Amino acid sequence: MTEREKELHQRAYTEVKKHQERVNADPYRQSFHLMPPAGLLNDPNGWIQWKGVYHLFYQWNPFACAHGAKFWGHFSSADMVKWKEEPVALAPSEWFEKNGCYSGSAVDQDGELALIYTGNVKDEEGNRESYQCMATSSDGVTFEKKGPVIDELPAGYTAHFRDPKVWKHNGSWYLVIGAQTTDEQGQALLYKSGDLKNWTFEGPIAGSHIGGLEEFGFMWECPDLFHLDGKDVLVVSPQGLEQESIYYQNTYQAGYFIGEMDYETPAFHHGDFFELDKGFEFYAPQTAVDDKGRRILTAWMGVPEQDEEYHPTIEHGWIHCLTVPRQLSVKGSTVIQQPVEELKELREKHVEHKKAEIGPEPVQLENVSGKSVELSINGLEGIEGIFETIFRGEARLVYNKEERLLTLERKNMKTRLTEQRHARVENLRDLQIYMDASSLEVFINGGETVMTSRFFPEDDDESILLKSSEKTSFTVEKWNLQAIN
Template identity: 50%
Template sequence: MSESRLLNQALRAVLSGQPRAAADRHRPAWHLAPTVGLMNDPNGFIQFNGRYVLCYQWNPLACAHGAKFWGQWSSADLVHWRHEPLALAPAEEYESHGCYSGSAVDNQGVLTLVYTGNVKFADGGRTAWQCLAEQQSDGSFRKLGPVLALPEGYTGHVRDPKVWQHDGQWYMVLGAQDQQLQGKVLLLRSADLHDWTLLGEIAGSRVNGLGDFGYMWECPDLFTLDDSDVLLVCPQGLPAEQYRWRNTFQSGYFCGTLDYPGVQYRHGDFHELDHGFEFYAPQTTLADDGRRLLIGWMGIPDGDEFAQPTREHGWMHTMTCPRELTLHGDRLRQRPVRELQQLRGQETQLRGIAENLPAVDIGSAELELTLTGSCHFSFADTLHLSADRHGLTLRRHNLRSGEEETRYWHGEVRQLRILCDRSSVEIFINDGDAVMSSRYFPQPEPRLRLTGNAQITLRHWRLQQCVIE
């Protein structure tokens, strides 16, 4: 299909569907969400010429996974965003079944996208091309086409390039599946972004003594933080255990050291990035001030997404809030970016035994609290959090089956920072030692009620709505 026809279809979908989507009571006040249609992975996250750019996987034509476009926002402060021209539409033969995930780089002053062109064949087979597109003076992108074909020894599941510079060379990590159906991360090198050399596998199932660890690794992101090389990745196919790996697919990280000349990545254990119900495909960027920032998709592939009520209003999914990453030993700490404090309205402070405290509004709110003892948090009688000496247990009823489902975090709970936004809750534990992110769909005017004997000190702010320009 021609690009002009695809753009016309997308424009028609936005204009016809936006009023209904905007009227949905579950639509976020300040989290990023699609105007219409289905949104998933964050892509092309970068600070370029003083503005943050965030692209995203998007099907504007339906609340379904189909041939993905790249939508685009930008922001000066990570709080107030504006829509930018559509970055990519799947119009070419080498991307006929979607412009899949990728990253963005500053190539000598030119904002350049590196992404996967996805192609599926009538016989059920598929292939993937790694492609380039350059931003033009009017903000649109000119496609340069494929620069890397499917490497030998791998299935058609090779995607999600993340690119960075090191010692004057460009490097890329790719998620991949080998012919034995094992998930891998590939490392490649280029002098000019066009001619790439596959250096080898640096991580994956049956690599570095890891053993069997999933049939596909998606969305790799490798960066240096302090003195460690951190690899974010989303392994698919890890069997659920009693207290971990309970989502359909996982998102986590390794800490280690990348030996560039030796093409070896020596790493420690795999740690989950988020212990909630919805978190996947995170991407980071290095801000001009030196912070490593992360945004994730508050969704899970092949979960209960199509039972979410927003689908009836013509839109699906949100991003997480932007987060700052720091490293403490071999563990990442995540905190909401400090810029979000601009949204705070009047502060209310409460102190006392949990069950004696009044309910507080959580339609669009931030809470900071310390607690000593056991406590139960009821988010609009829809999402439930229990804190005790073992840690945290998060519960809700599955939208498809109606059965109760649970997620866990083990450890001493000293402090919580909770960000609420109409249909999402992000719980930051002990100043960011862990996070639990989840969607939920409460009735109007949701409130948080506390019970239990814990001694609570609570600060509460209503958060202002952020209108995307």
């Protein structure tokens, strides 16, 4: 490690220590979600199972609850149940990354853990440069920087060029990277390499003005291309889609195209874009395959430029968290997300109400309450009218059977007025809800639809209330979930 790196790592640890008490005293600190020890977290990075251990890095500004020159923070886990905080992986110590070690990915290269990430550089006038850089490690904890491996922009693109995701296909390395054309359109570009160091530009594979897509955002962030259940899937976070009724309700979206990758042309032939999540906070997801062959996704539970400065946790010196790890599968034209089964190991104190009778008066079922819980509601096929769950008096999940509409409602962080996000759900059958101290992840109909959001309830309200405009009955199960560290 260079002296400059040592100094930056030390400054980060000192900053964390300084805020530790304040951070830990926050009732909104999560119990089973990964959070920064202090400061701001955004994208998950370098997500990989390497030599049997899961490594999950993240975009981190240790010095403020705002975006800035990002570090890579690092967590590891043997089982995705218990997680350990590792030393800082990357700090923006070098000229080619001086304004941030931005997002990237991890691969194993001959037994070494290689990180490929974006070095963000800005001059005094705010002009950007972007370098795709490599760092390697033999122990998975300390990284040695190898410098830029792509140091030029392809012709026709701006310096909004970042977030390389690397994988191996037919013996070659490939990466997709998020890009912006000089006429400000978002695209995903493909590069190829034999050794991770020398890369050739193969061409754009998807984006605005490609393969029948019209204008589709001014920038594509965090692309991720993978093969799953006989299909190729491109996950991407496009910026600049206009809201259309219940679609694209957040400042920026994250979603996917299902299709077929042609590595020769190259081109990604695909269908429509679908959002991965219909809640308030979900962005920049990244996936990895583990040794059981599962494709597992995790995402930032946040959205850029969306009320970030109004999060109540800022008072306590930290902001944002990651989602739980979710296993992906493809069913028809839908990517299904399900919490990884390991999360069952966090369960304790099982409560079950078979055929619970629910009517227009809100009911608190016995022992169905808490702060960090999993709630499973089955047998909802028979409900009529309007069915509602109220979480700690602060958020409501409302299904309107007639309108086939599921609505998540909470109070806006800035105005404290009610705000809503909607999802079309043809026939509600089941809900699996992961509620933590300040978040809700709602998996609908086995993960066909997901709604992810932060929420900030009163500390002493642990209620979960159920009601239904028409008398009905269904099964409710609840577990308390243990902490992951």
